[in-house]
Amino acid sequence: MNTKKAYDPSRLNRNAYLVIAWSVLYGSLHLYWLFRGTGYPFQNKELNLFEAMITYLPAQVGGSLLVIICFLGLLVGVEIRKPTRAIPRWFIFTYLWGTAVALILFVPDTSLIASMAYAFLFKFDFSWQMVNQILCIIGALSFGFAAVAFQRKVRNACEHCGRTENDKPFFLVRWGKLITYIAVLAPLPYAITRYAWALGIPLGVDRSFLQDFSSENPIHHIIEWIFGSLCIAGGLLTLGLIQKWGERFPYWFPFIGGKRVPVLLAVIPATCVAIAVTSAGFVFTSSFIAVEFHLVSADNILLSQKWGAFGPMLFWIPWGIALGLATIAYYLRRRGRCGHCGRGEIKSIIKI
Structure with missing residues (x-):
């Protein structure tokens, strides 16, 4: 050593x-x-x-x-x-x-996550x-x-990896799968709501609210499909944190098939999304509580539609926190042996 x-x-x-x-x-x-x-x-x-x-x-x-x-x-x-x-x-x-x-x-505020979503519509803030x-x-x-x-x-741990002589496996590595599954499932209520609205189903809202919303935005249905699909796609990509294809590119990928996935290629975007979702979720949850307990003034329309309008975002704080912890667990599992202190070992779900 x-x-x-x-x-x-x-x-x-x-x-x-x-x-x-x-x-x-x-x-x-x-x-x-x-x-x-x-x-x-x-x-x-x-x-x-x-x-x-x-x-x-x-x-x-x-x-x-x-x-x-x-x-x-x-x-x-x-x-x-x-x-x-x-x-x-x-x-x-x-x-x-x-x-x-x-x-x-x-x-x-919520504009950070909104800007990330609207970037897929080529709208940038x-x-x-x-x-x-x-x-x-x-x-x-x-x-x-x-x-x-x-x-x-x-x-008195290693400055690069944080390990000491008698380190035990970090709890995030042991609970990484469960935390990742929470991060995968948490955005589903939002996706289901958006898909329902895209199909004209007033899930959690009155039909009049959905009609008014659609009339204000002619491409409303397309946007709902996109936002719902982004959540589903994000959940599927999150699964990569505990799947083989999250460590090695599938062989059918052109040029890079079979090669190991760079750790930061997964860690950086997942961290950005986790931060944006957590901060937006905190704002949505605080706003929901303020409306529910009449701490701020809100019109009757918002009061009657709150469960459908931003109720699904109550899951965003657990989503963001779980995604952040799952990302840390992924990093800790894949970082391998420290080149500075020589401690640690490669822990992979891929059997070689």
């Missing part, structure tokens, strides 16, 4: 620099907006449904909160590079993971609001990676 020191701070340093850079950049933007600069991206003057959670805060409050978060990010980034114990470890972990989760749940959401998700990933790197340092 490689006798090289298990932990090398270089990776932690890189993640710390990412946290520092993002905090300085995004904190500076919000300082600019606090001093009456134009372009503040979280405007929701009418408190509409399906908006990002942060838009319900006044601009001065939301901007000040993000400036504080970024200032703390700067301090934490400096601390984890060269720990002085000036900041307790529990605070570092709580801050890094808490900020990562908050940037995914409270900042993006490059607005400043969309760029801002992507910037915040990059920040969330930076904070998450820094938390993982710092945790490995505390455990």
